[in-house]
Amino acid sequence: MRSGAGWWISRRDWRPGAVLISVCAGWLPWFWYSWHNHRTEVNFYAIVMLPFMVLAITLCLGLILGPARAAPGRRHAGAIGTGGYVLLVLVNFMYLYPVLAAQIMPYAWWHARMWFSAWI
Numbered sequence: 001m002r003s004g005a006g007w008w009i010s011r012r013d014w015r016p017g018a019v020l021i022s023v024c025a026g027w028l029p030w031f032w033y034s035w036h037n038h039r040t041e042v043n044f045y046a047i048v049m050l051p052f053m054v055l056a057i058t059l060c061l062g063l064i065l066g067p068a069r070a071a072p073g074r075r076h077a078g079a080i081g082t083g084g085y086v087l088l089v090l091v092n093f094m095y096l097y098p099v100l101a102a103q104i105m106p107y108a109w110w111h112a113r114m115w116f117s118a119w120i
Helices: 004-011 014-027 029-035 043-048 050-065 072-100 107-112
Strands: none
Touching: 014 029, 014 043, 014 050, 043 050, 050 072, 072 107
16 A cells, blocks of 8 residues: 555644645535536646645655665666656657647647547
8 A cells, every 4th residue: 555545544644634624624515516517627726736736746756755864776767767767758748738728730640649538
């Protein structure tokens, strides 16, 4: 259990609990609108929970990286895993940037970036 929830429950540490409760407080109410009213969710309202999501990702990446006193091999493996995740996030952002920036592109390129039918 190397997630924020697992860390919170197993180590009884308040930091991941505070972050996860904050993320859930901003995110879970939107399920009501989606399931009950079948309303479209507008993503710019998610800006309220963005700082807490960044904190949650940072805490989890710190768990992957490992403690400062860990063996060098453990820290090296953690650095590779953390760096790989950050690299994947950057590549995904570069791939989706034309859509996010509303740039003009051929329809086939745009359609390739619409991964879910709900996005269209």
